[in-house]
Amino acid sequence: MNKIKLTLLILVLGFTYGKAQDQLIVNTQGRKTVSLNGTWNYIIDPYETGFFDYRFKERKENDPGAFWNKPVITKKTDWTEHDYKEPYTIEVPGDWNSQDPIFKYYEGTVWYQRTFDKPEVETNESVFLYFGAVNYEAHVYLNGKKLGMHKGGFTPFNFKIPAELLKDTGNYLVVHVNNKRYADEVPTLNTDWWNYGGITRDVKLVITPKEFIQQYHIQLNQSQDIAKAKKKKKFQISGWVKLNASTSEEIVSVSIPELKIQQDFTVTGDSVKIDFEVKKLKLWSTENPKLYDVEISFKEHSISDKIGFRKVEVAGTKILLNGKQIFLRGICTHEEISSDQRRATSKEDARKLFASVKDLHANMVRLAHYPHNEYMTRMADSLGILLWTEIPVYWTIDFKNPAVLAKAENQLQEMITRDRNRASIIIWSVGNETPVSDARTKFMSTLVKDAKKLDNTRLIAAALEVGYNKNVNFVDDPLGEYTDIIALNEYLGWYGATPDACETAEWEIKYNKPFFISETGAGAKGGFHDDKEMRFSEEYQQWYYEEQIKMFKKQFPESFSGVAPWVLYDFRSPKRNNPTYQEGYNRKGLIDDKDHKKLAFYTLMEYYKELENEE
Structure with missing residues (x-):
């Protein structure tokens, strides 16, 4: 493709997708x-x-x-x-x-x-x-x-x-x-x-006024020293407000009634930066998911939202929430109600999924492998559950195609635009298990850079590739140079080995960053019991989790910052065709398609309880 054709292609894609992004209205609930x-x-x-x-x-x-x-x-x-x-x-x-x-x-x-x-x-x-x-x-x-x-x-x-x-x-x-x-x-x-x-x-x-508040980003200023802010009980709130059209010398007001805050900002053009100080702010956390009513006003138009204020950052090999190290007791989930064989769509569906997360004593969910509905992210805000949310750049994307990159960038921007004010989301992910190549690393690192430009208040990640050599697991994916944490999917004991392979496994991490297991798991047909060596039995899956937990405790580096096993519920997949055990389901769920909790659910629950008690 010559340079002129490539330029025209990018311009067309930019118009097709960029125009929709610019016009996207956020917080339709308000x-x-x-x-x-x-x-x-x-x-x-x-x-x-x-x-x-x-x-x-x-x-x-x-x-x-x-x-x-x-x-x-x-x-x-x-x-x-x-x-x-x-x-x-x-x-x-x-x-x-x-x-x-x-x-x-x-x-x-x-x-x-x-x-x-x-x-x-x-x-x-x-x-x-x-x-x-x-x-x-x-x-x-x-x-x-x-x-x-x-x-x-x-x-x-x-x-x-x-x-x-x-x-x-x-x-x-x-x-x-x-x-x-x-x-x-x-x-x-x-x-x-x-x-x-x-x-x-x-x-x-x-239904909106002719001139209205279209998008906004109101968060705790991430550059402030959180320890000093806590000590002084003074916090800086910053962000921006975007209107649907340009104006001149008009006032945008931001108020937080509970904190007795009202700040006015003069806007010329279609957007204005905001920055102000608040006192005695209660920070959003997993233990105290405090949300404040925030109202933004422009002329006769006002919009309200519930926003939590928190700071997430990396300090060396640690993930910090509000200045305190946190271990992510996670679980992955698809946007699916397995028992009904359908896509999850409602607040009631979100409540069901998060009830199981709470039963597990997890504090974090990886929303795989695409942005989930807004009921999920808003409910996570109210429940104090941390979220990883990602775009479906999955496996064999055409990494050499600029049109595909434009589509991925569009989905990344729409995901961030919709949910940038959700305190629960601490990680934007740009993809999952993408095979290493120069083209892939350029493609994926571009998305990482895009995400950082769009939002600097979260960590940026991707589920990386792992290199295996006998007992040594090498984590040296070049994309790790760009991400804030080193996240990877490992299935040691399910693919190519049995769970006792964890006993001698060694791990070498190239990067001095927090280390996170973004997937691990084994399949089991709910209700099928046999010796632990029998694959697809609940006993095998339980054995798998027992060996994984031992490995986490003994062989993992100090940078180990969390795990999100695969997966909360069995889910439908046309790739899974074993007629005895799968029948069109991926059976790695800790809960089956009949809402039956498998043995491994309780094994992981006890591990999470132990970690919770150590906090």
Whole structure:
């Protein structure tokens, strides 16, 4: 590819994705909204008939054969080959795979449709259409007009609805959803989780003033000496507020009523930096997840949020939270309700997952392998559970393709934009188990640098590669030069050995940074019992955890700062096809798909209790 073509490609990608990022509205919970959740109609369209004509060219806007247009039938001779009617209905939010057997393995296009009436809107207000997530590619149409397109299955997006397009009644909304996997997408073709398709998160109308607060970042200033701040009981809060449009010499106010704080800042342009001092601040922590009501005001518009203030940092080989060393007693989880074989979508689902985390006595969750829904991150704030959240740069991404890098950067920015005010998130991760090469390290290190520019109040990580040589495990992945911690996935005792291999294992870490096990685990079919040497028995999995814990205590370096075993619940994966033990499930869960806690759950729970008592 010559330089001119490459430059044009990057410019096109920057426009396609960057524009959506700049317009993303945060904290929709704190705004005036109308829910569009509920029952929608659908058409399954594996041949893309509604999108392309018979010459396989994208249909024109007013084409009656386009599935975004409402069929008009006034007489018997009128012709149409599509319509949205009963019994073809589907619930939103939700994946399509779990709602009808016809969808179980389906990958392709499904058209979603519903109507809605115009909400109550003042003359000085605008209406945006907001999606929490659609997997993977979404084209959105309203009353026959295309509002826009978005790629990325786990991050939010929104489009402004032109005032002249919005009718008083019967607004005809259509979403073209496609979850096909491609080599040049993020994630790529090969993953180890179920490719749930559909509108998987909340859909809503967001009603705003013409000029409004669009995004903001309000956090504890990370450059201050936390010990001195505690001693003086004076803390510095800093960040910024971004408006949806430029203004001149206007006031943005930030208030924290409980602390009797109100600060005014003059904004010229579309954003303003904020910085002010507070006294007697209670810092957010796992023991005391204190959240403050924070209100931001601009002209007649105000928005409220609940924000915790804390400092996370690395000091040599230690992870510090508010100046105190912390050990991450973690667990990994997918965004799935295993017992229902579906994507997790609601506050109730988040409550169920975190209840199991609490039962385990964990203080940290790795949200794998993509950003989870906003109910998860907000509930973690209120429960005092630390989070690692990542983008799905997974395994065999096309690291030499600049278009793929642009897609990964877009998802990284949307993830950080949505959740940058969540105190629970202490780690942004840029990927998982990516094979070492020069192209890969350049790709991944670019993402690390991007994350640091977007947000300097968290640690940046990735699940790195491990080199094995007999009993010595080398951790020298070149990406470790760029990340704040050295995180890696190890399965010593499951792949290629038995758990007693941990007894003689040695570990050599190249980097003088905190060392974190981001995955470890063994499979077990819930309820299957046998001798501990029998793979897929609960006894084997328990033996695996017993040997791992012994290794953690005896052979691991002083830099060992935490572990997040794989995984909390069994989860669905088309890669796992053992007909006796797996049946389409990854069985490394500590809890099975019937909500049965396996023996290993209690083994890890006792280890975490022991660590908790030592704190």
